Amino acid sequence: MRPTVDLKEEHKAVKLMLRILDGMCTNIESGKSVEQEHLDGLIEFMRVFVDRCHHTKEEAYLFPEMEKAGISGSGELIASLKKEHEEARQYVNRIEKAASEKGNREFSAIVENSRAYIQLLNPHIEKEDNKLFPMADTHLSETVQKDLLERFEAVEIEIIGPGKHEEFHRWLHAMRDIYIKPK
Numbered sequence: 001m002r003p004t005v006d007l008k009e010e011h012k013a014v015k016l017m018l019r020i021l022d023g024m025c026t027n028i029e030s031g032k033s034v035e036q037e038h039l040d041g042l043i044e045f046m047r048v049f050v051d052r053c054h055h056t057k058e059e060a061y062l063f064p065e066m067e068k069a070g071i072s073g074s075g076e077l078i079a080s081l082k083k084e085h086e087e088a089r090q091y092v093n094r095i096e097k098a099a100s101e102k103g104n105r106e107f108s109a110i111v112e113n114s115r116a117y118i119q120l121l122n123p124h125i126e127k128e129d130n131k132l133f134p135m136a137d138t139h140l141s142e143t144v145q146k147d148l149l150e151r152f153e154a155v156e157i158e159i160i161g162p163g164k165h166e167e168f169h170r171w172l173h174a175m176r177d178i179y180i181k182p183k
Contacts, residue, residue, distance in 0.1 A: 003062060003148035004133035010054045011125045016172050017045055018118050023179030025111045038178070039099040039110070041171055046092045046117075049168050053160045055085050058128075061151045062136060071139045077132055084124045091117040 021042060024034050063078045091113045098109035140148070156165055 020175045020179045028107050043096045
């Protein structure tokens, strides 16, 4: 398996989370309740799965290897992606602040920042899947790719903990059934 396949698989979970977040926003906008524990779980997913796991794999390992390889056209793209990661962190901070006001959640701020987060991450994921990852697949040696996979596995174990990835997937599927309406 290539490291980009691992990252694309994680993107599927992130896209599902974005659809759940959109469903939560729709509930809030239509006056339906959103459980505090659901918001807390979503914030944990954004902080741990998206940022500490997924973005760490990219920022600490994939991006530096691509920069070291001197892949034509990757520098500007990587700079742009790093900037978007930072913007995403700012939205998550604002969502968490608005959601943590005990008994006085700031629903408009939750929705506003959640919608902005969704609008940022959907095209961000497309850029990575369709531009960055093909560059990595083409230009990084098999040895580098194997090393990246080992480092990615270490991130899973050392940073988020054994079994946490699977726990997040179970949680996402439970939230999907609550917040995503079948078409």
